[in-house]
Amino acid sequence: MNPLKSALTRLLYAGSEELELDSEKRPVIVMNVLALLAAISVLGIGLYLYSLCGSRLLLISVCTESVLLMGIIVLNKMKKHFLANIATLVIHVFFAIFFSGLLGRAMPAELVTAFLLTFIIGASFLVYKQKMVRMICIFTAIALFIIITANNHWGLVKPIPMSLQTEATVRVTCWIGMLVLMMFVTWLIIQKNDQFILENKQLLRQVEQANIAKSIYLRETSHELRTPLGVVFSISQILQASVEEIKDPETAKAVNYLYAASLQGTQIINNVLDLSKLEAGKTDMPVYEPVILKQFVESCIFPHQYVARIREIEIEVDFQEQLPEAIVVEKVALTKIINNLCSNAVKFAGKKSVIQVQVYTQDRNLFFSVTNEGVISARRMQQLFRSFEAQRGVNSTGLGLVITKHLVEGLNGRISVKCAKGNTEFTFFIPLQISKAVVTDKGMGGAQRTALPLAGYKILLIDDNYISLQVLKLPLVSRGATILTAENGREGINLILTEKPDLVITDSVMPGIDGTALLRYLRGIAAYKDLPVIVVTGDTLEIDNEGLLINKIGTLLESGATDCLVKPYDFNDLEDLLLRHLPAREIPEVS
Numbered sequence: 001m002n003p004l005k006s007a008l009t010r011l012l013y014a015g016s017e018e019l020e021l022d023s024e025k026r027p028v029i030v031m032n033v034l035a036l037l038a039a040i041s042v043l044g045i046g047l048y049l050y051s052l053c054g055s056r057l058l059l060i061s062v063c064t065e066s067v068l069l070m071g072i073i074v075l076n077k078m079k080k081h082f083l084a085n086i087a088t089l090v091i092h093v094f095f096a097i098f099f100s101g102l103l104g105r106a107m108p109a110e111l112v113t114a115f116l117l118t119f120i121i122g123a124s125f126l127v128y129k130q131k132m133v134r135m136i137c138i139f140t141a142i143a144l145f146i147i148i149t150a151n152n153h154w155g156l157v158k159p160i161p162m163s164l165q166t167e168a169t170v171r172v173t174c175w176i177g178m179l180v181l182m183m184f185v186t187w188l189i190i191q192k193n194d195q196f197i198l199e200n201k202q203l204l205r206q207v208e209q210a211n212i213a214k215s216i217y218l219r220e221t222s223h224e225l226r227t228p229l230g231v232v233f234s235i236s237q238i239l240q241a242s243v244e245e246i247k248d249p250e251t252a253k254a255v256n257y258l259y260a261a262s263l264q265g266t267q268i269i270n271n272v273l274d275l276s277k278l279e280a281g282k283t284d285m286p287v288y289e290p291v292i293l294k295q296f297v298e299s300c301i302f303p304h305q306y307v308a309r310i311r312e313i314e315i316e317v318d319f320q321e322q323l324p325e326a327i328v329v330e331k332v333a334l335t336k337i338i339n340n341l342c343s344n345a346v347k348f349a350g351k352k353s354v355i356q357v358q359v360y361t362q363d364r365n366l367f368f369s370v371t372n373e374g375v376i377s378a379r380r381m382q383q384l385f386r387s388f389e390a391q392r393g394v395n396s397t398g399l400g401l402v403i404t405k406h407l408v409e410g411l412n413g414r415i416s417v418k419c420a421k422g423n424t425e426f427t428f429f430i431p432l433q434i435s436k437a438v439v440t441d442k443g444m445g446g447a448q449r450t451a452l453p454l455a456g457y458k459i460l461l462i463d464d465n466y467i468s469l470q471v472l473k474l475p476l477v478s479r480g481a482t483i484l485t486a487e488n489g490r491e492g493i494n495l496i497l498t499e500k501p502d503l504v505i506t507d508s509v510m511p512g513i514d515g516t517a518l519l520r521y522l523r524g525i526a527a528y529k530d531l532p533v534i535v536v537t538g539d540t541l542e543i544d545n546e547g548l549l550i551n552k553i554g555t556l557l558e559s560g561a562t563d564c565l566v567k568p569y570d571f572n573d574l575e576d577l578l579l580r581h582l583p584a585r586e587i588p589e590v591s
Contacts, residue, residue: 011036015076015084026192028081031088032073037184038092039069045177049103049170055160058102065095089136093144104159106170111178226538227465230568233262234471237571240306241475260307266568290328290435294319297359297368299572300338304346312352315342320360326435327366333407334430338368340400341426345372348424365413365429375419384417404428452575455480457582458499462492462506462518463536472505475571489513493521496528503582505565508537508556516559523560532581535561536569 012032016025046062068091075084100107162170240259246252301315308315345355349372356371376384385405408415413430459481463469466487473483484499486492490513492506508515515535522528535556553564563577 011073014073015079015081018079026195028076031084032076035069035072035088037181039066041177041181042066042069042095045173048173052166052169053160053162055102058160061095061098061102065091089140093140096144097147101158102160103170103174104167106159106162106167107174108171111171111174226567227468229262229265230538231467231471232258233266233568234475234571236262238471238474241571256306257310259303260310262568263303263307287332288328288330288433290326291331292325293323293327293359294325296329296331296334297338297357300335301342301357303570304339304342307343308346308349308355311346311349313346313349313355314353315346315355315357317357318359320358323359323361324432324434328433328435329430330411333411337404337407337428340404341368341370341428344400344426345370349373361432362429364432366432367427367429369425369427371423371425373422374424375422376417376424381417381419452579453480454578454582457503458482458484458501460484460486460492460495460499460501460504462486462489462504462510464488464507464510468507475574489515489518492518496522496531501531503532503534503578505534505536508535508552515561516556519556519560532562532583533560534563534565534577534581536565536567538567 012029014028014032016028016032019025019028042062043066046058046066050059050062068087072084072087072091075081075087236255236259239255243252243255246255297317297319301317305315342355342357349355353373356369358367358369358371360367385401405415408428408430411430413428415426415428417424417426419425454476457480459476461469461472461476461483462485463472464487469485469487473485476483484495484501486495489506489510492504493513495501496504506515506518513521515537519533519535522531522533537552537556553566556564562581565574565577
């Protein structure tokens with residue numbers, strides 16, 4: 001390296017070599033640069049002015065300030081950074097007052113003001129981080145300006161004598177020197193601002209990457225849990241459907257416990273998945289459809305009755321008399337909202353208490369309120385709709401209410417909570433849309449829902465998980481369907497070509513030919529272009545080739561899926577899809 005360049009580098013980086021963080025090194029380097037530049041400027045301009053007026057006092061003062069400015073670099077080299085900061089401020093303040101008085105009218109107030117703004121105020125914000133030090137610099141600059149203005153007015157310090165021509169030359173020289181310093185400090189400020197913007201972008205990118213990594217972790221973890229939980233939930237539904245036939249009361253009670261526990265586990269997994277979707281900005285497209293209002297609400301509340309009874313809690317539903325029979329609503333979102341509020345009420349209600357659910361209309365809006373025994377503290381009330389704000393000692397992830405608020409607002413509604421008379425009441429409303437179409441009770445869940453007869457239909461099930469395959473097969477066989485099974489995509493394609501099923505239910509993730517590849521193959525054959533294919537998936541998000549999270553349901557539908565079912569699923573949801581997509585034909589009743 002060039003000796004001059006090497007020496008210059010050592011001067012500028014003096015005292016910063018052993019500092020680890022860039023945020024610590026930068027102020028030291030900036031101070032060294034300003035000290036070196038100021039020393040060179042003062043010495044150069046001072047010698048030139050000495051040649052014009054021949055004042056020894058000016059020469060001594062210039063040399064003294066230059067040496068003292070270089071001393072700032074020495075202090076940084078000695079790791080006395082705070083002392084170097086103080087020395088910088090003292091040197092500039094003292095010599096600003098001194099040269100202002102010594103040069104008189106050759107250094108006008110405007111020039112001093114520019115110096116104050118540039119060095120003492122502007123540069124201090126580059127170097128000093130502490131708010132108190134910055135405030136001291138500002139007040140020092142104000143005091144300095146007052147002192148110099150007073151000196152110019154009353155002549156406290158006698159200026160050195162110089163001719164008018166010399167005075168004009170000195171004034172121009174000082175302006176040029178100050179402009180150079182101002183341009184340099186301005187450049188430093190711009191550099192710091194650019195660095196700040198760059199660091200912010202890098203930090204934002206790191207936060208986004210961390211957020212994606214967290215979403216991926218939640219997605220993969222929930223996916224790993226969904227298949228075994230789906231099997232447990234399916235078995236619990238099968239057992240619960242025939243619980244009345246169980247003669248042993250303890251066994252029947254255990255079946256209800258199993259159903260209640262698996263239902264809670266399903267809701268927790270679904271909430272984690274919904275949160276990942278919200279954070280990724282990949283919410284599902286709303287699909288509005290007509291429903292019979294009372295039956296729909298009862299079907300949402302019905303599963304929670306089992307969990308409530310375990311805690312000896314009753315859920316009472318009160319419907320306003322003037323309610324419309326059928327409404328048009330985003331069924332999936334409203335189901336999640338009611339489920340989360342009922343689950344929350346059962347979780348926090350006192351034992352042997354009553355949960356009140358009210359449904360009514362007001363001002364062209366449809367209102368729902370869920371009231372349970374118990375109150376929420378004022379502190380928790382403020383954090384109620386934040387992620388992971390679960391109450392200590394309660395089995396909860398703290399996600400349900402966050403997702404509920406988002407879903408309600410997505411339906412152009414509002415949700416609120418209040419505590420009074422020892423009770424907590426959640427109320428939400430959505431715009432009321434009365435259905436003008438005739439709505440039947442087919443596909444509506446609830447306690448009185450009858451099994452869908454499937455006799456005469458041939459359904460193919462494709463899944464590489466043998467247990468999931470057999471568990472899915474049981475309820476379909478009990479409803480009279482002829483079931484074909486395949487444990488991989490290739491075997492499934494062969495059965496489709498030879499057996500020609502009425503409907504296919506396939507898992508999305510399988511080795512070899514997965515659900516997406518199966519769909520694309522079938523949609524490429526004219527004879528199977530309209531074959532109903534329901535894809536069962538444990539994920540609603542996936543990573544594309546660019547590492548971004550995308551909506552997997554949308555990808556499956558674009559690939560040719562007739563519909564999708566997310567694990568773990570309720571058999572009622574499966575029946576709704578079968579009712580919707582099986583080809584119409586005369587179906588004999590199952591005895």
